[in-house]
């Protein structure tokens with residue numbers, strides 16, 4: 001039996017394993033079984049906390065500087081570069097296990113080293129430079145009356161953000177099936193459907209639903225919230241720099257931070273460990 005934890009950040013939920021020496025190496029089939037909500041533990045994805053030194057290829061790519069590596073897998077067993085909600089839950093796990101000082105933590109990921117800080121009520125993470133990409137794929141989703149153009153956004157993992165007319169249209173979408181893109185994105189993409197809610201003071205507000213690559217519709221997606229905030233800010237002419245993103249599972253905040261290599265996103269939100277147990281799946 002192998003010890004696991006279950007955690008969530010705004011309803012984006014994860015099975016978590018602490019595997020400092022990288023001995024578990026779950027197969028895609030085991031990931032699917034762990035994340036299965038009826039036959040397994042259940043989760044939108046699996047996060048394995050491993051010492052970076054135990055993963056030589058990642059240690060080389062990162063060039064040092066992060067003691068811990070967040071190995072993220074989607075519920076369908078596929079590997080993803082980054083998880084914005086997951087990195088906060090990862091930090092909470094290291095904190096509760098007494099494995100790291102999370103007041104100021106560097107986390108290795110497949111999308112580079114991310115800086116995480118403990119803040120009141122959760123964590124804030126610098127997800128790195130966010131890039132708006134050219135090309136506007138047409139997006140079709142069940143319940144969407146017409147195909148709409150989407151904005152591609154690279155947050156270390158791939159996103160397409162689509163503006164939806166209003167809250168009623170957002171609520172009517174059926175995201176049981178993946179939205180279709182034309183042209184299609186090889187390898188798949190996370191799709192965020194957003195309704196701008198206006199600007200209050202210096203804070204922009206958006207409401208969002210998301211269909212995640214490899215997981216289906218989830219209650220929240222942190223990198224998706226960043227993509228949605230950056231796309232909406234772009235459509236609004238480049239301001240403001242603070243965004244409140246309302247998702248079905250709660251609220252996260254995105255702050256734009258100008259750094260030498262471009263505009264970075266700080267993502268802030270809650271993170272909880274909700275359950276611990278042992279599994280026979282691994």
Ligand SMILES: N[C@@H](CCC[C@H](N)C(=O)O)C(=O)O
Nearest residue numbers: 080083084085157221222223
């Ligand atoms: N839920 C995550 C994103 C997880 C990975 C994503 N499904 C992908 O395949 O890129 C988040 O909070 O960012």
